[in-house]
Structure formats: C-alpha cells, structure tokens
Amino acid sequence: MSIKNIYVAAVLSLAIFSCQNHDSDTEVNSEDIYSKTNIFPQPPNRWMGENNPYYTEGYAGDVMPYYENGKFHLFFLHDAKTKPAGEGFHDIHSFETSNFTDFTYQGRQIPYGTSSEADFGVGTGSLVKVGNTYYYYYTGHNEVASFLSGNPRESVLLATSTDMKNWTKIKNFKITAPAGYYDYEFRDPHVFFNSEDGKYWMLVSAQTSDKKAVVLKFITTNPATGNWTVENPIYTTSSSENYIMLECPDLFKMGNYWYLVFSENWSSNTGTHYRISTSPNGPWTTPQNDRLDGSYLYAAKTVSDNTNRYLVGWTARKTPENNTGGKDWAGNIVAHRLVQNSDGTLAVKPVLGLQSVFGQNAVLSVDKITGNVSQNGNSFNLSANSQVMFGKLQKANQISFTLNASVNGKSGLILAQDNDGKNSFKISFEPSSNRMVSYVMNGGSEDFANAYPLSGISGTNYNVTVFISNDVCVVYVNDKLAFSNRVYNVVNKKWSIFGTSDSSFNNINVKNP
Structure with a gap:
C-alpha cells in the first residue's frame, strides 16, 4: 500500500491532536500510522x-x-x-x-x-x-x-x-x-x-x-x-x-x-x-x-x-x-x-518536498523559563545559563528558528526532556569549537553522542530547520550542513531552547503534518 494513501488518515489524526492543549496529558495513539508514513x-x-x-x-x-x-x-x-x-x-x-x-x-x-x-x-x-x-x-x-x-x-x-x-x-x-x-x-x-x-x-x-x-x-x-x-x-x-x-x-x-x-x-x-x-x-x-x-x-x-x-x-x-x-x-x-x-x-x-509535508502550524506555548529571558512574540533573548521550555512534541515535527549564538558559549535544543531535566537529548551549537554536538543527558550527566563541524559557515548566525519523525532527528543549518541523530522519547515530551551565555532565538516556528 502506498504511504501517500495512508497519509490522509495520518493528517486527520494529527490535526485533531494539534487542536488539543499541548500541556494536557493527552497521549498520541501508540498504534498510529508512523511506521507507514x-x-x-x-x-x-x-x-x-x-x-x-x-x-x-x-x-x-x-x-x-x-x-x-x-x-x-x-x-x-x-x-x-x-x-x-x-x-x-x-x-x-x-x-x-x-x-x-x-x-x-x-x-x-x-x-x-x-x-x-x-x-x-x-x-x-x-x-x-x-x-x-x-x-x-x-x-x-x-x-x-x-x-x-x-x-x-x-x-x-x-x-x-x-x-x-x-x-x-x-x-x-x-x-x-x-x-x-x-x-x-x-x-x-x-x-x-x-x-x-x-x-x-x-x-x-x-x-x-x-x-x-x-x-x-x-x-x-x-x-x-x-x-x-x-x-x-x-x-x-x-x-x-x-x-x-x-x-x-x-x-x-x-x-x-x-x-x-x-x-x-x-x-x-x-x-x-x-x-x-x-x-x-x-x-x-x-x-x-x-x-x-x-x-x-x-x-x-x-x-x-x-x-x-x-x-x-x-x-x-x-x-x-x-x-x-x-x-x-x-x-x-x-x-x-x-x-x-x-x-x-x-x-x-533538505529535499525539495520535505517542508510541504508540514502544513499545520502549532502554538508555541511556553511552559517554563529558567534564568534571565526576554520574550518578543516567538523570539527569545537568553542570558547566561538560561532555558525556555515549550509544550509537547508530536510524532512528526518541523522546528525552525534563527540562532544568534555567543562565540564562547553553547546554545541549542533540548529534546526528549523529562520534568526535572535530568534525562534528555541535547543538540548544541559550539562556535568556539567549530562544531555541532549532540549529548545524552543521563541522570544529570552529559554524555557525548555525535558531532559535526560548522565548517563553511562564517560568523555565529545560524538559520536552523529541524525535522523530527518519531526518533529520527535531522538538523539543517544555512542550507549547507546536515546533522542526523537518533533521539528516542521525543513524542509527548516537552522541548527547550538553552544558552550557557548570551544568545537569541528568533522567529521560532513549530509545524506538524
């Protein structure tokens, strides 16, 4: 059976879920159509x-x-x-x-x-x-x-x-x-x-x-x-x-x-x-x-x-x-x-048709702010050691933003996050080391998972688009670099942006199919 034929049911199912409060305890049906869509x-x-x-x-x-x-x-x-x-x-x-x-x-x-x-x-x-x-x-x-x-x-x-x-x-x-x-x-x-x-x-x-x-x-x-x-x-x-x-x-x-x-x-x-x-x-x-x-x-x-x-x-x-x-x-x-x-x-x-899959805008609901953060709509300025937590993600997600990172700090995304933040998956931009890095946060410890150079990108401004499908996560930067990772437990878990020094995340946009 064609995935496209099944996809209509997927869109209807996810559209219904997207209308619900992202902070509710409603769970995505575990028997959904992910494996075929x-x-x-x-x-x-x-x-x-x-x-x-x-x-x-x-x-x-x-x-x-x-x-x-x-x-x-x-x-x-x-x-x-x-x-x-x-x-x-x-x-x-x-x-x-x-x-x-x-x-x-x-x-x-x-x-x-x-x-x-x-x-x-x-x-x-x-x-x-x-x-x-x-x-x-x-x-x-x-x-x-x-x-x-x-x-x-x-x-x-x-x-x-x-x-x-x-x-x-x-x-x-x-x-x-x-x-x-x-x-x-x-x-x-x-x-x-x-x-x-x-x-x-x-x-x-x-x-x-x-x-x-x-x-x-x-x-x-x-x-x-x-x-x-x-x-x-x-x-x-x-x-x-x-x-x-x-x-x-x-x-x-x-x-x-x-x-x-x-x-x-x-x-x-x-x-x-x-x-x-x-x-x-x-x-x-x-x-x-x-x-x-x-x-x-x-x-x-x-x-x-x-x-x-x-x-x-x-x-x-x-x-x-x-x-x-x-x-x-x-x-x-x-x-x-x-x-x-x-x-x-x-x-x-990204392949040409990938963004067209994600046509449903999701509400960017702030769940928790840690540290000193200023907000203007869907843009956020973070001071040192700050974090903004958002609502739960679905099976398939597109997250996009422009990151202005600090040269000497670390900033990026946290996925698969539990309530106390001790277990999660972090994708970090680290300009001083000229790299993107993924870390597994395990009981509070930070374990290295994967890295990729930021070569070919001058400065510290990054146009970032993230595509997540269940437990596969691909980060594209400035239409030049791709950084693929395996991230479990993203679905129905909250996500965050973070910065260890001053950084800004502008025009954050989350979309679903």
Missing part, C-alpha cells in the same frame, strides 16, 4: 505474514538508489530484528518514491542464498541498465566454516531483470579478489557507464594483500559479456587516514569536478566521506570538512534525476533502543539534496 522510512512489520517471526520487524541498511522515468528506486539491505539459526540475512528490498516524502514499499527483490552459497549474506551493490536488461551487481558474503574451507568470504555476484521486479541470479557469474588483494574484504560493487571513456566501470571496496584499503576499479565495454577487467585502484587510503575499508563507494561528476563518496566506520572520524578531483581516476583532494553528515548517517550513496542529486543513506538505531544505547547497524532511510559550492566543495540541504 515516516518521512524517514523503515521497512514495515509482518511483510511476509503474521506468523513468520523472522520477518516481523526490520530496519533499512545500506541504500542502493537508482533513478528511472520519474521514480527513485531505493533498494536497501533488510536487517531483520530477529534472525533464527540457519537463516541467511540482508536480502535486498526496496521503496519507490518520486519526491522523497511519499514512499511505496516494494517488498523483497533479491533473496539471500543457503548456507552453502556465496550469498548466504547479501551485501551492498548497484545496478545499471543495458538495452532492456537491468544488471544488479551485489556482494555475496558467507563466513560459514564449511563454505570458507574452499571459497573466499566475499565476492561480487549478479542478478538480472527486465522489469526491475523479478530478478534471476546468474549462477555462473562471480568476481573474487584478484591477485594482490585480500579475498576476505571485497565488497560493495558500484557500477555505472562512464561516458568520458565509453566504458562501464565497477568500483569495489577492497584491501591489498597487506591490508591497505582501496577503491578498486574494473572495466568492461558490455556487462552482457560478463567479462570485467581489473585495473589500478582509483583511491588508496593515505597514511594519515589509515582507514580499514572504504565502504559503499560512489563516483559521479557535477560541473567540472568528479566526486568520490565512501563510508568508513572504524576511525575517530566515522561516517560518509567524499573526495574531489578533475578526473575520475584522481588524484583526489580532501576538503576541510570531508564528511557529508555526522557519524549517524552511514553508507550514503547518491542518485540524480538529471536535475538534482541526492545523498541517500541510513541513520543508525541504538541497541537497546533508548538514548543511552549504543549505535547499531541499520535504521531509517534519510535523504539530503546535494549542491555544489563555488569552490567545488559540497553542501547539503
């Missing part, structure tokens, strides 16, 4: 029936976007919450969308194999169309001992289709790590036609035999032949980076520049990174801020409709699923729009 979608429950425990609940892993005829096909790795012994994992599912706000779930596309097959676990890939055939190259992953005794752990496999719905695995196709490369780490094929040299390229995340991370390049003149020739890597991790793997590589051209995107999950600088060059083979320049979001957006790849280019990844969930839990693999799909700055660096902003 989320602007940051995850796979629906019970997609294989009521009684199959394996498919009862799941999350979206690595997204493999593809565009054709007005639709974005968001293939992704399905991460089931329960995995019975003997079953494989991470089969490929998909959503379709034309605008990144209305999503239609398409179900499973490519299943995992048996424990004796190379794709007992399915990994990231990509697809390309040649003639009337779609070629989907994906990762086969199998570390069952009996399989490993005669096979590499990872390989590149192939499935084909003529309708992008029914896929046939090509059993006699397999690419394994060539000589000089480590066959245990060989994954995430990214395939595209490079019009500049008239060949199809395949980029693979790999390691050299001495465990150096590379983006390895293969080429062919026609995928139908099945013949791919290995060439030199287009990128090798530097000694200063020393990344273990350059996962989910993506390569595209925008204007006069080529961009290499990859994700890295083992250093102190985890997340989705990018490099810039005037050639698809490099050499590559590392921008001052080389990440496209904080550490919670991972495995993001890009897709273009020939007008705009989008970055699509997943925002991690936590285990256990609360604000003090640890970051875990897979979660919800999040998309940003990519734009090119005049110096060739990349900026991110």
Whole structure:
C-alpha cells in the first residue's frame, strides 16, 4: 500500500491532536500510522505474514538508489530484528518514491542464498541498465566454516531483470579478489557507464594483500559479456587516514569536478566521506570538512534525476533502543539534496518536498523559563545559563528558528526532556569549537553522542530547520550542513531552547503534518 494513501488518515489524526492543549496529558495513539508514513522510512512489520517471526520487524541498511522515468528506486539491505539459526540475512528490498516524502514499499527483490552459497549474506551493490536488461551487481558474503574451507568470504555476484521486479541470479557469474588483494574484504560493487571513456566501470571496496584499503576499479565495454577487467585502484587510503575499508563507494561528476563518496566506520572520524578531483581516476583532494553528515548517517550513496542529486543513506538505531544505547547497524532511510559550492566543495540541504509535508502550524506555548529571558512574540533573548521550555512534541515535527549564538558559549535544543531535566537529548551549537554536538543527558550527566563541524559557515548566525519523525532527528543549518541523530522519547515530551551565555532565538516556528 502506498504511504501517500495512508497519509490522509495520518493528517486527520494529527490535526485533531494539534487542536488539543499541548500541556494536557493527552497521549498520541501508540498504534498510529508512523511506521507507514515516516518521512524517514523503515521497512514495515509482518511483510511476509503474521506468523513468520523472522520477518516481523526490520530496519533499512545500506541504500542502493537508482533513478528511472520519474521514480527513485531505493533498494536497501533488510536487517531483520530477529534472525533464527540457519537463516541467511540482508536480502535486498526496496521503496519507490518520486519526491522523497511519499514512499511505496516494494517488498523483497533479491533473496539471500543457503548456507552453502556465496550469498548466504547479501551485501551492498548497484545496478545499471543495458538495452532492456537491468544488471544488479551485489556482494555475496558467507563466513560459514564449511563454505570458507574452499571459497573466499566475499565476492561480487549478479542478478538480472527486465522489469526491475523479478530478478534471476546468474549462477555462473562471480568476481573474487584478484591477485594482490585480500579475498576476505571485497565488497560493495558500484557500477555505472562512464561516458568520458565509453566504458562501464565497477568500483569495489577492497584491501591489498597487506591490508591497505582501496577503491578498486574494473572495466568492461558490455556487462552482457560478463567479462570485467581489473585495473589500478582509483583511491588508496593515505597514511594519515589509515582507514580499514572504504565502504559503499560512489563516483559521479557535477560541473567540472568528479566526486568520490565512501563510508568508513572504524576511525575517530566515522561516517560518509567524499573526495574531489578533475578526473575520475584522481588524484583526489580532501576538503576541510570531508564528511557529508555526522557519524549517524552511514553508507550514503547518491542518485540524480538529471536535475538534482541526492545523498541517500541510513541513520543508525541504538541497541537497546533508548538514548543511552549504543549505535547499531541499520535504521531509517534519510535523504539530503546535494549542491555544489563555488569552490567545488559540497553542501547539503533538505529535499525539495520535505517542508510541504508540514502544513499545520502549532502554538508555541511556553511552559517554563529558567534564568534571565526576554520574550518578543516567538523570539527569545537568553542570558547566561538560561532555558525556555515549550509544550509537547508530536510524532512528526518541523522546528525552525534563527540562532544568534555567543562565540564562547553553547546554545541549542533540548529534546526528549523529562520534568526535572535530568534525562534528555541535547543538540548544541559550539562556535568556539567549530562544531555541532549532540549529548545524552543521563541522570544529570552529559554524555557525548555525535558531532559535526560548522565548517563553511562564517560568523555565529545560524538559520536552523529541524525535522523530527518519531526518533529520527535531522538538523539543517544555512542550507549547507546536515546533522542526523537518533533521539528516542521525543513524542509527548516537552522541548527547550538553552544558552550557557548570551544568545537569541528568533522567529521560532513549530509545524506538524
């Protein structure tokens, strides 16, 4: 069923709730339509029936976007919450969308194999169309001992289709790590036609035999032949980076520049990174801020409709699923729009249709003021160590304001706030450290969760738009930066603005669907 069709009921339900007093104890129905109307979608429950425990609940892993005829096909790795012994994992599912706000779930596309097959676990890939055939190259992953005794752990496999719905695995196709490369780490094929040299390229995340991370390049003149020739890597991790793997590589051209995107999950600088060059083979320049979001957006790849280019990844969930839990693999799909700055660096902003989802203005009701605060309508000036608490938030919220921050202080938002303020989630602008930071407030202690540089923004004036859908929160700043976080217990909890030194929040506006 289309999310858009269900959304009418969602709007009516939320509109009724928005007319109620935000300070009342009325609760949003816990059985509401969030799971099927989320602007940051995850796979629906019970997609294989009521009684199959394996498919009862799941999350979206690595997204493999593809565009054709007005639709974005968001293939992704399905991460089931329960995995019975003997079953494989991470089969490929998909959503379709034309605008990144209305999503239609398409179900499973490519299943995992048996424990004796190379794709007992399915990994990231990509697809390309040649003639009337779609070629989907994906990762086969199998570390069952009996399989490993005669096979590499990872390989590149192939499935084909003529309708992008029914896929046939090509059993006699397999690419394994060539000589000089480590066959245990060989994954995430990214395939595209490079019009500049008239060949199809395949980029693979790999390691050299001495465990150096590379983006390895293969080429062919026609995928139908099945013949791919290995060439030199287009990128090798530097000694200063020393990344273990350059996962989910993506390569595209925008204007006069080529961009290499990859994700890295083992250093102190985890997340989705990018490099810039005037050639698809490099050499590559590392921008001052080389990440496209904080550490919670991972495995993001890009897709273009020939007008705009989008970055699509997943925002991690936590285990256990609360604000003090640890970051875990897979979660919800999040998309940003990519734009090119005049110096060739990349900026991110909300997708075009996102703000149109939020058409219901909410009353900004002040619940409590701490410290010295002056108010003028929906604008507030805060002196040092002040806070303004507002009414409860709903399932889906858009919060916007202009923040004039103090150079040496901290200021921002507090979400998921309990009455005494000892447990909450804080998003802090910290100009002196040139960063945004999220903290989990746990019993009064402040624990670091995530950070992202404020690079590319001069001064301390920030135009901020926050989109919250249940427990996914994305902060956009000056149409240049995005900062994604996982925040539990936002719904029916109050929220605040705060400042540790003088700061002002102007034109605060809260909207709901």
